[in-house]
Amino acid sequence: MATSDLITPAPNTWCPGCGNFAIEHALKDVLTGMIDGGTPREEFVLVTGIGCHGKMADYLGINSFYAIHGRTIPVATGIALANPDLRVICCAGDGDCYGEGLEHLVFAAKRNVDITLIIHDNRVYGLTTGQYTPTSPLGFPGRSTPAGSPEYPLNPLALMVATGASFVARGYSRRLPQLRQLIRDGLSHRGLSFLEILQVCASFFNQTAYYDEHAYDLDPSEFPTRDVDRALRVAREWDYSTDSRIPLGALYRTRLPTYQEHLAAHRAGTRDPASAIRGFLDERR
Amino acid sequence: MLIGGRAGEGINRASAVLNRLMARLGRYVYMYYDYPSLIRGGHNFAIVRSADRPIGTHRERVDAVIALDRETVRQHASRLSPGGVLLFDSSVVRESVGVPVPLDEALDAEGAPPITRNSGMIGAFCRAAGIPWSLVETVFEREFGRHAGINLRVARRSFEMVEERIRIPRIDRRPLPVLTGNEAIALGLVRGGLDTYIAYPMTPTSSILHLLAGFASRTALSVVHPESEIAVILMALGGAYAGSRCAVGTSGGGFCLMTEGLSLSGMAEVPVVIVLGQRPGPSTGLPTYSCQTELLFARHAGQGEFPRLIAAPADASEAYVWSARALELAWRFQVPAILLADKTLCEGGYSAVIDPDLRVAAPDDRNAMMPGEPYLRYRITPDGVSPLRTVPSAGDVIKVNSYEHDESGTTTEDAEISAAMQRKRREKARTLGEALRAYETVDVSGPDTARVGVVTWGSTAGAVREAVDEQPLRLVRPIVLEPFPTEAFRAAVDGLERLIVVEQNWTGQLEQLMRLHGFGADGRVHRFDGRPFTVEEIVSRLAEVV
Ligand SMILES: Cc1ncc(C[n+]2csc(CCOP(=O)(O)OP(=O)(O)O)c2C)c(N)n1
Numbered sequence: 001m002a003t004s005d006l007i008t009p010a011p012n013t014w015c016p017g018c019g020n021f022a023i024e025h026a027l028k029d030v031l032t033g034m035i036d037g038g039t040p041r042e043e044f045v046l047v048t049g050i051g052c053h054g055k056m057a058d059y060l061g062i063n064s065f066y067a068i069h070g071r072t073i074p075v076a077t078g079i080a081l082a083n084p085d086l087r088v089i090c091c092a093g094d095g096d097c098y099g100e101g102l103e104h105l106v107f108a109a110k111r112n113v114d115i116t117l118i119i120h121d122n123r124v125y126g127l128t129t130g131q132y133t134p135t136s137p138l139g140f141p142g143r144s145t146p147a148g149s150p151e152y153p154l155n156p157l158a159l160m161v162a163t164g165a166s167f168v169a170r171g172y173s174r175r176l177p178q179l180r181q182l183i184r185d186g187l188s189h190r191g192l193s194f195l196e197i198l199q200v201c202a203s204f205f206n207q208t209a210y211y212d213e214h215a216y217d218l219d220p221s222e223f224p225t226r227d228v229d230r231a232l233r234v235a236r237e238w239d240y241s242t243d244s245r246i247p248l249g250a251l252y253r254t255r256l257p258t259y260q261e262h263l264a265a266h267r268a269g270t271r272d273p274a275s276a277i278r279g280f281l282d283e284r285r
Numbered sequence: 286m287l288i289g290g291r292a293g294e295g296i297n298r299a300s301a302v303l304n305r306l307m308a309r310l311g312r313y314v315y316m317y318y319d320y321p322s323l324i325r326g327g328h329n330f331a332i333v334r335s336a337d338r339p340i341g342t343h344r345e346r347v348d349a350v351i352a353l354d355r356e357t358v359r360q361h362a363s364r365l366s367p368g369g370v371l372l373f374d375s376s377v378v379r380e381s382v383g384v385p386v387p388l389d390e391a392l393d394a395e396g397a398p399p400i401t402r403n404s405g406m407i408g409a410f411c412r413a414a415g416i417p418w419s420l421v422e423t424v425f426e427r428e429f430g431r432h433a434g435i436n437l438r439v440a441r442r443s444f445e446m447v448e449e450r451i452r453i454p455r456i457d458r459r460p461l462p463v464l465t466g467n468e469a470i471a472l473g474l475v476r477g478g479l480d481t482y483i484a485y486p487m488t489p490t491s492s493i494l495h496l497l498a499g500f501a502s503r504t505a506l507s508v509v510h511p512e513s514e515i516a517v518i519l520m521a522l523g524g525a526y527a528g529s530r531c532a533v534g535t536s537g538g539g540f541c542l543m544t545e546g547l548s549l550s551g552m553a554e555v556p557v558v559i560v561l562g563q564r565p566g567p568s569t570g571l572p573t574y575s576c577q578t579e580l581l582f583a584r585h586a587g588q589g590e591f592p593r594l595i596a597a598p599a600d601a602s603e604a605y606v607w608s609a610r611a612l613e614l615a616w617r618f619q620v621p622a623i624l625l626a627d628k629t630l631c632e633g634g635y636s637a638v639i640d641p642d643l644r645v646a647a648p649d650d651r652n653a654m655m656p657g658e659p660y661l662r663y664r665i666t667p668d669g670v671s672p673l674r675t676v677p678s679a680g681d682v683i684k685v686n687s688y689e690h691d692e693s694g695t696t697t698e699d700a701e702i703s704a705a706m707q708r709k710r711r712e713k714a715r716t717l718g719e720a721l722r723a724y725e726t727v728d729v730s731g732p733d734t735a736r737v738g739v740v741t742w743g744s745t746a747g748a749v750r751e752a753v754d755e756q757p758l759r760l761v762r763p764i765v766l767e768p769f770p771t772e773a774f775r776a777a778v779d780g781l782e783r784l785i786v787v788e789q790n791w792t793g794q795l796e797q798l799m800r801l802h803g804f805g806a807d808g809r810v811h812r813f814d815g816r817p818f819t820v821e822e823i824v825s826r827l828a829e830v831v
C-alpha cells in the first residue's frame with residue numbers, strides 16, 4: 001500500500017500555529033520511512049485519548065482506536081498483549097495521561113509493556129478551552145484557576161525514570177529533526193518508550209518564545225544513559241515551574257524483558273477447549 | 286447436612302469432600318457456602334444437600350449437623366429434622382446432646398496437625414451416615430492428592446469412634462461432577478473460545494480469575510490482573526480490537542468503574558463479555574453474601590443508548606451454556622454482553638451437566654467477507670451488523686471510535702450521519718433480539734392448569750422451582766433479560782390470572798422490567814438480608830400472597 005495517503009482527507013481543525021501539526025508530520029514521516037523500509041502498514045496501530053491531540057486518529061491513515069479520555073494506555077496494552085507483533089503507538093494529552101489516567105502511565109512503566117507513548121504536553125487542557133493541567137506551572141491562570149494554579153507541577157520525566165520506563169525522552173514541537181529521531185528510536189525500542197513532547201498551544205498557553213530560549217540538546221555522546229541517578233538529575237533540571245534550562249533528547253534507555261515477553265514465558269502451548277474442559281471435569285469426579 | 290466451624294478451619298474443603306461423597310453415591314448435590322468477609326475467626330458453615338433428582342437450593346431443615354465449634358451447635362442445632370444427627374467435636378464443645386467425637390484423641394493418636402480436624406469430623410460423619418470406608422478412601426485421595434495420608438488416618442480414627450445412625454440411599458448412576466457457578470462460567474468461557482480473561486479481584490467472581498489463571502499454564506489462554514476495573518475493561522476492548530476474545534469479571538463496585546468502558550464498547554462496537562456477580566450493596570455492602578440488585582443497573586449502565594445482551598443463568602449447567610453463548614453473541618453482534626450472576630450461583634456447588642463439545646456457532650461468515658473496497662468498519666447494512674475485521678488485516682485501515690463516526694470510523698458531527706449511526710445501532714438491537722428466538726430465553730414449568738404464575742430470575746429459581754413443584758403453580762423465569770424476550774414471556778404467562786414475582790431485592794427490579802414490557806404483577810416476595818431464599822420460606826410466603 002502506498003504511503004501517499006498517510007494523511008487522511010478528514011478536515012483538519014487544529015488552530016493555526018498549533019504544535020500538533022509538527023507532531024503529526026513527524027510521526028507521518030517516521031511511518032513513511034518504516035513502511036517504505038518494509039514494515040507492513042497494517043502492523044501500526046494508533047491509540048488516542050480525547051483532547052486536541054486525539055484528532056491524530058482521524059488525521060493519520062493507519063489503524064486507530066480513538067479511545068476515551070485518560071484511557072489510551074490500557075487499550076494499547078490490551079492490543080499489544082493480543083498481538084505482540086503490532087507496533088502500538090499512543091498519542092495522549094497531558095490532561096489525559098497525567099491527570100485523568102495517571103495510574104495507567106505508572107503501570108505501563110512498571111510493566112515495561114512494549115508500546116510507544118507520545119505525550120502532547122501543551123501544559124493545558126486545549127479542547128476544553130484552557131484549564132490548568134498537572135504540568136502547568138504554579139500560578140498558571142487557567143479558566144478554572146483564575147487566581148493562579150495553587151499546585152506544583154508534576155515532573156513526568158522524573159516519574160517515568162523512577163517507575164521503570166525503559167526509554168525516556170523529551171522532544172519539542174519546534175525541533176522537527178530531533179522529534180523524528182526520538183519517535184523512530186521509540187518505535188524501535190523494545191519495552192515502554194516514553195516521549196514527552198513539549199507542544200505549543202497557540203490558543204491557550206503559547207510558550208514558543210520561552211522554550212526557544214531555554215531549550216538545549218543533551219550531548220548524544222553522554223545520553224541516553226542507563227544510569228538512573230544521572231537520568232534523574234537531568235530529568236530534574238527543569239521543574240516545569242521555575243526558570244531554568246530545558247534539556248531535550250533521550251535521557252534514559254535500557255533493555256529489560258517486556259511485559260509481553262514475561263507473559264509469553266508463563267504460557268504453555270495450546271490445547272483445544274473441549275479437552276481442557278474434559279480434563280477439568282475428570283478431576284472433579 | 287450442615288458443617289460449621291470457625292473461619293480457617295477448612296469448612297470449604299470439608300464441603301468439597303462431602304460434595305464428592307454424595308456425588309459418588311450417585312446423588313444430585315447442591316452446596317451452599319456461608320462465610321463472613323474475613324480470613325480467620327468468625328463463623329463459617331456449608332450446607333451440602335443431596336437428592337435423587339436435580340436440585341438447586343438448600344432447605345431450612347438438615348439431617349445432620351457436623352460441628353467443629355460451639356457456635357455451630359448454638360446456631361444450627363435447631364435446624365435438625367426429626368431423626369437427624371448432631372455430631373460435635375467433644376474436645377471443644379463440652380456439653381451437647383448428640384454424638385460426641387473426641388477429635389483431640391484422634392489427632393494425638395496420629396500426631397496430626399490441627400488442620401486435619403475437618404477430616405476427623407468427616408470420618409465420623411461417614412460412619413454415622415453408613416458410608417463405606419472404601420468410598421471415603423477414594424474421595425480423600427481424589428480431593429487431597431498427596432496430602433490424603435494424614436487426613437485419611439485421622440478420618441479413620443474418628444470413623445471408628447461412632448456408630449451408624451442414618452443411611453443415605455445410593456443411586457446406581459455415573460457420578461456427576463459438582464461445580465461451583467464460577468467454575469462452570471470459567472469452563473463456559475473457555476468453550477466459547479476465550480483467548481484472554483482480565484479481572485481485578487472482587488468477591489464473588491474472584492475464583493474465576495484464580496481458576497483461569499491456573500488454566501493458563503495448560504492452554505493458550507492469557508490471564509491478566511491489571512491496576513483497576515477501569516483498566517480491566519479497556520484492556521479487554523483493546524484486545525478485542527486486535528482479534529482476541531476477551532471476558533472480564535467483577536461485582537457491582539467494579540462494574541461501576543467499568544461503565545465508561547461499557548459505553549465505549551457500545552459506541553465503538555467492540556465486543557466484550559462481562560461476568561457480573563451480584564453482592565448486596567450499596568457500596569461495599571455485604572461482600573460475601575448474595576442479592577439480585579444489579580438488573581436495572583446492568584441494563585442502564587453507561588451513557589447513551591446502545592444494544593447489549595444480559596443473561597442470568599440459574600445454576601452451574603446453565604451458567605456454562607450461557608457463558609459460551611455470551612461470547613458467541615457478543616462477537617456476532619459486536620455488543621457488550623453481561624452474564625448476570627450472584628454470590629449464591631458463583632460460589633454455590635451444583636451437580637452439573639457439562640457438554641465439553643457444546644456447539645458454539647462460528648462468527649458469521651459475512652463478517653469475514655467484504656462487499657467492495659475499501660474496508661469500512663461501520664458499514665451500514667440492513668440488519669445493523671457491519672462486517673467485523675480486526676487488526677492487523679492486510680491492506681485495510683481499521684478505525685474504531687468513541688466519538689460518533691461515519692462508516693469509515695472517522696469522527697463526525699453531521700446530523701444525518703449521526704442519525705444513521707444511531708439507527709444502525711438500534712437496528713442491531715432488533716437483530717440481536719430476533720437471533721435470541723433460536724434459544725430458550727424463558728424457562729417455564731408447572732401444570733398447564735395453573736392459574737397463578739411465579740416469576741423469578743437467576744439463582745432464586747432453585748428454591749422457587751421446588752416450592753412450586755409442591756403446588757399447582759407455574760414457574761416463569763426469563764433467562765435473557767435484555768433484549769427482553771417479550772414474545773416468549775407472553776407465551777409463558779398465557780392463561781395465568783395472577784403473577785407473583787420473587788426476587789432478592791426490595792425495589793422489585795424484574796417486576797419493573799416486566800411492567801416496561803406490559804406485564805403487571807399481582808404480588809411479590811422479596812428478601813434482602815444477603816441470604817438466599819430457602820424452599821420452606823418461599824412456600825410459606827407464597828401462601829401469604831397467593
Ligand atoms: C471522563 C471525561 N471527563 C472529561 C472530559 C472532557 N474533556 C475532553 S478533552 C479534556 C481535556 C483535554 O486536555 P488534554 O488531555 O491535555 O488534551 P489537549 O486538548 O490539550 O490536547 C477534557 C477534560 C471527557 N471527554 N471525558
Ligand code: SF4
Nearest residue numbers: 015018052126201202
Ligand atoms: S487549542 Fe491549543 S492544542 Fe488545541 S488545537 Fe488549538 S492550539 Fe492546538
Ligand SMILES: [Mg+2]
Nearest residue numbers: 093094095124
Ligand atoms: Mg493538553
